Amino acid sequence: MAIPLYxxxxxxxxxxxxxxxxGETVLxxxxxxxxxxxxxxxxxxxxxxxxxxxxxxxxxxxxQAGFEAMDRFDVVxxxxx
Amino acid sequence: xxxxxxxxxLARKLDWDFTYVRExxxxxxxxxxHPWLPHTEWxxxxxxxKTSYREYVDNQYEKDMAVYAVRDAVGRLExxxxxxxxxxxxxxxxxxxxxxxxxxxVIGSLRGARFGRDSAWRTMSTFGALDxxxxxxxxxxxxxxxxxxxxxxxxxxxxYHTNNWFAVAARHFFDExxxxxxxIEFAIGTxxxxxxxxxxxxxxxxxxxxxxxNDHMFERMVTSIQTDEARxxxxxxxxLTVLMKHDPEYVQFLLDKWFWRSWRLFSILTGVSTDYLxxxxxxxxxxxxxxxEWIIDQYLRTLDEFGLKKPWYWEIFEQELDIYHHMIYASAxxxxxxxxxxxxxxxxxxxxxxxQKYPKYWDDMDAVWEQVAxxxxxxxxxxxxxxxxxxxxxxxFCDLCxxxxxAGTPRKNTATVLTRDGHKYIFCSEPCRWIFLREPERYANxxxxxKRVLSGEAPAQLPNxxxxxxxxxxxxxGKDVNHGAYDWLAAQKKSTA
Numbered sequence: 001m002a003i004p005l006y007x008x009x010x011x012x013x014x015x016x017x018x019x020x021x022x023g024e025t026v027l028x029x030x031x032x033x034x035x036x037x038x039x040x041x042x043x044x045x046x047x048x049x050x051x052x053x054x055x056x057x058x059x060x061x062x063x064q065a066g067f068e069a070m071d072r073f074d075v076v077x078x079x080x081x
Numbered sequence: 082x083x084x085x086x087x088x089x090x091l092a093r094k095l096d097w098d099f100t101y102v103r104e105x106x107x108x109x110x111x112x113x114x115h116p117w118l119p120h121t122e123w124x125x126x127x128x129x130x131k132t133s134y135r136e137y138v139d140n141q142y143e144k145d146m147a148v149y150a151v152r153d154a155v156g157r158l159e160x161x162x163x164x165x166x167x168x169x170x171x172x173x174x175x176x177x178x179x180x181x182x183x184x185x186x187v188i189g190s191l192r193g194a195r196f197g198r199d200s201a202w203r204t205m206s207t208f209g210a211l212d213x214x215x216x217x218x219x220x221x222x223x224x225x226x227x228x229x230x231x232x233x234x235x236x237x238x239x240x241y242h243t244n245n246w247f248a249v250a251a252r253h254f255f256d257e258x259x260x261x262x263x264x265i266e267f268a269i270g271t272x273x274x275x276x277x278x279x280x281x282x283x284x285x286x287x288x289x290x291x292x293x294x295n296d297h298m299f300e301r302m303v304t305s306i307q308t309d310e311a312r313x314x315x316x317x318x319x320x321l322t323v324l325m326k327h328d329p330e331y332v333q334f335l336l337d338k339w340f341w342r343s344w345r346l347f348s349i350l351t352g353v354s355t356d357y358l359x360x361x362x363x364x365x366x367x368x369x370x371x372x373x374e375w376i377i378d379q380y381l382r383t384l385d386e387f388g389l390k391k392p393w394y395w396e397i398f399e400q401e402l403d404i405y406h407h408m409i410y411a412s413a414x415x416x417x418x419x420x421x422x423x424x425x426x427x428x429x430x431x432x433x434x435x436x437q438k439y440p441k442y443w444d445d446m447d448a449v450w451e452q453v454a455x456x457x458x459x460x461x462x463x464x465x466x467x468x469x470x471x472x473x474x475x476x477x478f479c480d481l482c483x484x485x486x487x488a489g490t491p492r493k494n495t496a497t498v499l500t501r502d503g504h505k506y507i508f509c510s511e512p513c514r515w516i517f518l519r520e521p522e523r524y525a526n527x528x529x530x531x532k533r534v535l536s537g538e539a540p541a542q543l544p545n546x547x548x549x550x551x552x553x554x555x556x557x558x559g560k561d562v563n564h565g566a567y568d569w570l571a572a573q574k575k576s577t578a
Contacts, residue, residue, distance in 0.1 A: 008494045014412040015486035016476060017475035039415050040449045041448075070498065074494075
């Protein structure tokens with residue numbers, strides 16, 4: 001089931017709605033946001049994901065990481081983690 | 082025969098003591114506003130510029146004739162067609178945002194004309210309502226002739242009748258400020274904050290931008306409107322004087338609330354027009370310089386005059402002067418098909434100027450424009466390539482101002498999520514969240530565009546959202562004015578090849 005989330009990519013000028021799939025990994029979710037914002041922000045492999053103020057293991061699935069609908073997550077440059 | 086000076090007070094001060102009904106029944110607090118005070122507290126209410134109906138009609142007639150004369154001389158279609166493309170799109174923004182918003186001002190002013198607490202106030206509000214009706218009709222008249230040439234001008238009338246995301250935001254603002262407002266809050270929010278603080282001075286600035294852009298028709302129109310605004314905006318000052326004696330904390334709240342809400346809309350309309358939709362060699366100042374010279378100094382002086390404090394969010398506001406409208410413009414450019422006007426990409430010369438005027442965060446904004454330019458260079462120019470240089474994911478909106486979540490900086494967006502009564506809300510900034518939490522019952526049931534999509538009220542697919550919900554068509558939705566065909570972009574492509 002898709003979980004609607006507010007995604008904020010570091011370097012971008014607005015937040016985007018991202019539909020996260022429970023089975024996809026946190027890394028895939030971060031990539032999904034990067035793809036959605038790629039017209040404004042160049043893609044980078046050196047990013048990590050922050051949710052509820054904590055860096056999330058990119059190997060976890062969305063379900064394992066406990067994302068809840070309409071929450072905010074951030075994709076930031078890795079040196080910020 | 083009485084002289085004007087002898088007669089005018091008799092015509093202005095018309096209140097009498099009620100004997101068959103109570104004063105609270107004639108002026109109920111729910112519609113006259115808080116705090117409810119007996120008329121004895123209001124009877125000294127005095128506007129600084131006094132006029133009679135006859136003088137009002139004579140003046141307005143002359144002003145209308147001056148507008149029509151300029152229209153006949155320089156406001157014909159062939160004159161408008163000579164204007165620079167970016168400025169034409171600034172006209173389309175104002176053509177849509179202005180006229181029907183002014184009509185909501187008619188309704189708000191008429192509430193003051195009936196429920197204002199002193200007869201002089203009610204007389205001034207009656208003139209104010211007539212002013213606002215004029216401000217509705219003049220732009221509709223002037224822009225209507227342009228519809229047959231460019232159907233984007235049709236949005237002068239259509240805008241507020243759509244669920245376009247910007248119309249949703251503008252309605253959310255004006256519905257509260259004017260249509261659904263009591264007489265006191267209308268006088269503070271509209272007359273004192275929006276008109277005295279922003280639009281009166283904004284129109285001076287807009288007239289100057291129009292003059293630099295050789296748009297003498299628009300220059301005359303906004304000058305004519307501004308002179309009306311300057312008169313009826315005075316209603317706010319004496320209302321504030323009375324309120325300060327009885328409930329200064331409430332005054333501070335109203336001022337802080339409406340300054341922020343007005344700033345949000347104003348920064349988009351005027352910020353984008355000044356720094357992006359006016360040609361570089363015709364920009365007399367940056368938006369930030371205009372704000373500092375015309376708006377901020379004057380507002381702070383007024384706060385001092387009344388013994389009021391700066392809004393608690395003043396540092397946030399000052400930071401936004403450097404960045405907010407830039408984030409909005411870049412976001413909107415990459416979602417231009419969701420709007421009814423066309424966009425221009427800032428050239429290297431524009432970007433150099435913007436860096437000079439906005440050094441604090443421009444590095445981050447420049448990276449965004451470089452990325453957009455790279456996409457055009459890769460895809461190549463042309464109308465058929467517009468969609469390849471456009472966002473596809475759903476943008477998100479603030480649950481208070483209904484504008485995109487574009488506050489903070491590109492490095493740190495300031496949006497925050499709030500859970501209340503089992504519902505989640507998101508706000509672009511702390512002031513928007515604060516306004517919501519002060520009066521949640523006013524705002525909690527309003528759905529932003531994202532929640533309408535998620536609940537099935539609005540289509541989820543972008544093309545359907547644009548045509549079925551935003552009521553745009555391929556002819557009217559926004560594009561790049563050059564479809565990416567910029568000389569500087571082609572030169573960059575050649576040099577990197």
